[in-house]
Amino acid sequence: MCVDASNAELIPRPLSVYVHLPFCHSLCYYCGCTKKITRHPEHGVRYLDQLYREIEMQGALFDRDRAVEQLHFGGGTPTFFDDRQLTELMARLNAHFTLQTSAGREFSIELDPRTMDPDRLVMLQDLGFNRISMGIQDFDPEVQQAVNRIQGQEETLALIDKAKELRLDSISVDLIYGLPLQTEARFRRTLETVIAASPDRLAVYNYAHLPDMFRAQRMINEPDIPSPETKLQLMELTIDMLTDAGYQYIGMDHFARPDDELARARETGNLHRNFQGYSTHRECDLIGLGVSSIGKIGDCFAQNLKTIPTWEAGIEAGELPIWRGLTMSTEDRLRAGIIQSIMCQDGLRYADFEQRFGIDFEEHFAPEVSRLADLEQDGLIEAGETGFTVSPRGRLLLRNIAMVFDEYLNRAAQPQRFSRVI
Numbered sequence: 113m114c115v116d117a118s119n120a121e122l123i124p125r126p127l128s129v130y131v132h133l134p135f136c137h138s139l140c141y142y143c144g145c146t147k148k149i150t151r152h153p154e155h156g157v158r159y160l161d162q163l164y165r166e167i168e169m170q171g172a173l174f175d176r177d178r179a180v181e182q183l184h185f186g187g188g189t190p191t192f193f194d195d196r197q198l199t200e201l202m203a204r205l206n207a208h209f210t211l212q213t214s215a216g217r218e219f220s221i222e223l224d225p226r227t228m229d230p231d232r233l234v235m236l237q238d239l240g241f242n243r244i245s246m247g248i249q250d251f252d253p254e255v256q257q258a259v260n261r262i263q264g265q266e267e268t269l270a271l272i273d274k275a276k277e278l279r280l281d282s283i284s285v286d287l288i289y290g291l292p293l294q295t296e297a298r299f300r301r302t303l304e305t306v307i308a309a310s311p312d313r314l315a316v317y318n319y320a321h322l323p324d325m326f327r328a329q330r331m332i333n334e335p336d337i338p339s340p341e342t343k344l345q346l347m348e349l350t351i352d353m354l355t356d357a358g359y360q361y362i363g364m365d366h367f368a369r370p371d372d373e374l375a376r377a378r379e380t381g382n383l384h385r386n387f388q389g390y391s392t393h394r395e396c397d398l399i400g401l402g403v404s405s406i407g408k409i410g411d412c413f414a415q416n417l418k419t420i421p422t423w424e425a426g427i428e429a430g431e432l433p434i435w436r437g438l439t440m441s442t443e444d445r446l447r448a449g450i451i452q453s454i455m456c457q458d459g460l461r462y463a464d465f466e467q468r469f470g471i472d473f474e475e476h477f478a479p480e481v482s483r484l485a486d487l488e489q490d491g492l493i494e495a496g497e498t499g500f501t502v503s504p505r506g507r508l509l510l511r512n513i514a515m516v517f518d519e520y521l522n523r524a525a526q527p528q529r530f531s532r533v534i
């Protein structure tokens with residue numbers, strides 16, 4: 113029903129497609145992704161066959177005048193698949209969706225420098241990818257040993273150089289602070305190397321140790337995890353070094369060069385956020401393909417089955433392999449809009465939501481507004497009669513401010529298990 117309603121909109125809403133490719137050659141101990149570790153390429157063949165069937169099923173649901181503006185291959189390690197397989201996958205997507213070809217498209221793929229020959233970038237660019245992201249986490253050899261991810265600087269920097277030579281629109285790298293054996297001196301060296309390589313964007317995540325939730329993390333030696341004080345120092349070091357190097361803090365662990373379109377969108381109030389992170393595109397309908405992926409069509413969320421065997425069995429039965437779904441209520445939409453405003457516009461104007469949702473903000477959100485007083489005391493926001501703005505300090509803790517309005521999180525039995533709001 114959500115799909116029919118979205119197809120019927122007067123101005124066709126663009127599409128954003130996420131494809132989950134869950135295979136990796138080795139296990140990184142900090143990993144919380146849905147993945148399968150294997151060195152056997154044939155394990156991916158059956159997965160691709162089922163993925164093609166899902167592409168066909170989902171593609172049939174959407175009008176062809178709805179262009180795919182955003183495409184993201186994530187994982188796992190998408191480049192686990194060879195050139196021929198990735199070419200075939202793009203051909204299948206092209207056959208069942210209208211992939212945008214203009215320069216404004218955002219087609220991105222996650223790369224693993226440990227297993228990726230930089231020359232493969234030429235093929236990926238030919239397929240339409242104009243953005244890449246890659247995990248680095250930390251270049252320090254002992255930290256790498258502790259998380260079982262041995263990744264040479266040379267191979268990583270060669271990949272960045274090649275992407276620059278090809279003039280890709282965006283090169284993004286991921287780092288993590290809070291990993292075992294990390295110290296300020298070690299992380300400083302990693303930051304210096306990364307800054308010298310000059311990527312367009314960086315995501316610097318806080319490692320959340322949740323071994324009950326993520327089995328891989330049980331391999332981490334807990335006494336080696338830095339103390340909360342050290343983590344705070346690592347966060348401050350990251351912010352200082354990146355801003356000194358000219359990067360702008362976008363929010364939620366993300367940094368961008370000032371000429372990057374994310375930084376410009378933040379300035380002009382055109383920043384958006386969806387499951388794939390920050391974006392400059394207005395709201396698309398999101399289609400998730402592959403095991404565990406999440407889609408959002410209009411007000412409806414759907415998540416695919418979370419293990420490869422159950423996902424494959426669902427498709428083999430000729431059904432969309434959906435595990436669970438949720439239709440947003442008016443209250444959900446109200447809260448989602450508020451969280452979006454905090455994360456992308458650094459604050460809230462109560463009147464915006466009072467008009468749109470027919471509420472008296474302070475009455476409707478009386479418990480939340482009283483919790484805002486604590487945030488103000490901590491210097492995270494500056495509150496007034498008509499709303500609040502996030503302070504420079506609060507911008508580093510946007511997630512915590514937004515959590516005040518996350519009804520599901522506040523209702524959860526074990527809220528401490530969650531490390532991310534979005």
Ligand code: SF4
Pocket residue numbers: 135136138139140143144145147187188189224247
């Ligand atoms: S962190 Fe990335 S490469 Fe490492 S196991 Fe997880 S998905 Fe695979």
